[in-house]
Amino acid sequence: MHLERVAVVGLGYVGLSLSCALASKGFKVIGLDKDYEKVRMIEKGLTPIYEEGLDKVLGEVLDNGNLKLTQSYEEMINWTDICFICVGTPSRPDGSIDLSYVEDASRMIGKCLRNKKKYYLVVVRSTIPPGTTVNVVKKVIEEESGKRLTDYGLCFNPEFLREGKALQDIFNPDRIVIGCLDETSGEALLDFYKSFHGDNVPPVLVTTPTNAELIKYANNAFLAMKISFINMISQLCQNLPGADVKVVAEGIGMDKRIGREFLDAGLGWGGSCFPKDTIGLLKFGESIGVRLPILEATIEVNDSQISNAIALAEKLVGGVYGKNIAVLGLAFKPGTDDVRESRSIRLVEKLIERGARVRVHDPKA
Incomplete structure (x- = not known):
C-alpha cells in the first residue's frame, strides 16, 4: 500500500517538525492548523517555534512544493492517503487531560471520510490517555463517517521527540511503536515508515492502541x-x-x-x-x-x-x-x-x- 500524500493536523512543535521531515524525504505533505496567523507565518517560511535546523528545512520544502498548508479539512482529506493527528492535549484545572482538540479533529476527519472511496489511514500522534483511540477517536470517526474499520485504518503512534532535537529524532528514532486495531492498519503504517526510513528502519513494536498509549x-x-x-x-x-x-x-x-x-x-x-x-x-x-x-x-x-x-x-x-x-x-x-x-x-x-x-x-x- 503506497501512502505518498500525507496530511498533518496541528502545526505545533510535533506537527510542524513531522511535516517538514516527511516533505524533505519527498512525501507530498499538506499541513492544517486552526490558527490562521500561524498558517500565514509558516507559508512565509517563518517558524513559530525554535527548533534546530527547522527553518532551513521549512524553506526548502516550501520552495520545492512538497509542503503546502490549508485550513480546509475537506481539501486535506480529499488530497491525501494518510493523516497524522498532532493536536494539543492540554491539562484541565484538575490535571486531567482535555481531549477536545482530538475530538474536534476526529469529527472533522470523519465527516470528510464519508465520501472518501479509497482506503484512508488515520494516525494519532497526540499524547492521549490509555483507551482514547478506541473509545473516543474510533467512535467519533465512525459516527461521522458511517464507515467501519475495514473501510479505513486507525493507529496510535506515539512520538518520542526531544525539543531542540526533533528533526534528529524523527530521522533517527530509537524505536517506532505502532498501536493498531487491525492487521491492515498496522501493516499500512509500517510500510509507510519503511518507505520513509529506507534501509535504516529502527526497531518496531506493534501492539494494541492501549499499550501504545500507556507506553x-x-x-x-x-x-x-x-x-x-x-x-x-x-x-x-x-x-x-x-x-x-x-x-x-x-x-x-x-x-x-x-x-x-x-x-x-x-x-x-x-x-x-x-x-x-x-x-x-x-x-x-x-x-x-x-x-x-x-x-x-x-x-x-x-x-x-x-x-x-x-x-x-x-x-x-x-x-x-x-x-x-x-x-x-x-x-x-x-x-x-x-x-x-x-x-x-x-x-x-x-x-x-x-x-x-x-x-x-x-x-x-
Whole structure:
C-alpha cells in the first residue's frame, strides 16, 4: 500500500517538525492548523517555534512544493492517503487531560471520510490517555463517517521527540511503536515508515492502541522520575561534606542498566510534556482506582526544587532581599525557546517575591 500524500493536523512543535521531515524525504505533505496567523507565518517560511535546523528545512520544502498548508479539512482529506493527528492535549484545572482538540479533529476527519472511496489511514500522534483511540477517536470517526474499520485504518503512534532535537529524532528514532486495531492498519503504517526510513528502519513494536498509549505516558513518567531521583540525591550531597552530585551521577550512569541521560541535578523538569503527562497519568490512575505512589513522590520532589535552590542561595549570600541576581536561561531546557512550565521563570518569580532584583538572559527564549 503506497501512502505518498500525507496530511498533518496541528502545526505545533510535533506537527510542524513531522511535516517538514516527511516533505524533505519527498512525501507530498499538506499541513492544517486552526490558527490562521500561524498558517500565514509558516507559508512565509517563518517558524513559530525554535527548533534546530527547522527553518532551513521549512524553506526548502516550501520552495520545492512538497509542503503546502490549508485550513480546509475537506481539501486535506480529499488530497491525501494518510493523516497524522498532532493536536494539543492540554491539562484541565484538575490535571486531567482535555481531549477536545482530538475530538474536534476526529469529527472533522470523519465527516470528510464519508465520501472518501479509497482506503484512508488515520494516525494519532497526540499524547492521549490509555483507551482514547478506541473509545473516543474510533467512535467519533465512525459516527461521522458511517464507515467501519475495514473501510479505513486507525493507529496510535506515539512520538518520542526531544525539543531542540526533533528533526534528529524523527530521522533517527530509537524505536517506532505502532498501536493498531487491525492487521491492515498496522501493516499500512509500517510500510509507510519503511518507505520513509529506507534501509535504516529502527526497531518496531506493534501492539494494541492501549499499550501504545500507556507506553508513551510510562516513558515520560520514568524519565521524570530519573530527574527527580538525582535531585533527591543532590539534597544529600549539599548536606554531606565532600560529596559532589555530578560525580555521583557519573558513577551511577556508568551502569549500563541505568545510563547517564536524565541524571543532571537542577531546578527540576518543566516543559510541555513532563508536567502534563505525570499529572495526567496520576489522574488516569485515580480514575480506574489505582494509586501511583512513586509518581506522586516524583512530582513532590520536583515541586520542592525551587524552594531548595532559594534556600541554598540564601545560605550562601545571607538572604536574597535587595541582592542583584542574574538568572541565565529562561526556557525549560537549553536549545529551545519553549518557556512552558519553565522552572527558571518560577524561580525568578519567587526571587522577586523575596525582594531580589533579578536580571535574566536566554539566547533563544
